[in-house]
Amino acid sequence: EMARWLVDNYPGTVTVRDREGRTPLHYCGRCRDPDWMWSTLRQAGADAALLDLHGRTPTYYMEHPQEAKLPTTPNNTPGGRFTSGGNAGLVVKPANIRIWIHDRDLGRLRDVIWEGYGDKLRTETSQHPSVKQFLAGVPYVMGTIKDVHTAAVNNDPILLRKRTEDPVPREILLAKDKNGLTPL
Structure with missing residues (x-):
């Protein structure tokens, strides 16, 4: 179902x-x-x-x-880099994350979450209001991704619909968990 x-x-x-x-x-x-x-x-x-x-x-x-x-853990590549299968141009490493925060590149920071690396943003900070607000919302988004995955695993359409209602973006259904898996 x-x-x-x-x-x-x-x-x-x-x-x-x-x-x-x-x-x-x-x-x-x-x-x-x-x-x-x-x-x-x-x-x-x-x-x-x-x-x-x-x-x-x-x-x-x-x-x-x-x-x-x-998979039980993300695949590491040399140099502590994590590469994304879905977004081949996205190399997630601490230096890049700090650059994206400094550049206020919310699109790339969002992709970090969608690709399953949101935990790498939890310790980051910024003084810029929009980035600060984005980073404050990371735990909530990660929790929602986890709930969507749990709903899919447990075949719970009620929880799935609840967690994917507006204003949640539709991309949440394609978001990977920390193991790199999508809900399906």
Whole structure:
């Protein structure tokens, strides 16, 4: 029910990739009803030919579901940099975050949250009123992202609708958690 609602109302969720380069279709084998989930995602336009970072297709993971492990920590790249699968130009490291705060680049700071790195903004501060207000709202946004993910995992459409009502932006349904996973 939850997956059908997400796909019907937010069709872009079927193409979002996590940090392993996987789409929701790659994880169908781990679902309670893998065949139903596969058919639902395929009907919504999910591509069964997409390869993840390991060169494997969603079909491979349907046959070997134990290999589609959910990440437990973000992937680190050399030099303490975190790269985003969805926003390839976004390199999240403390120096860049401080530059974006100084430049008042709320768009990039917002992308940091959507890509699952919001915890890196929690300790940051600014004297500029708009950036200060943005940073003060980070814990609330992260909590809302967590609630949306929890609602999806628990198949709770009431909580999902409550947490995605206006004024919450629709991008929240594509937001990654700290493990780089989207709600679907």
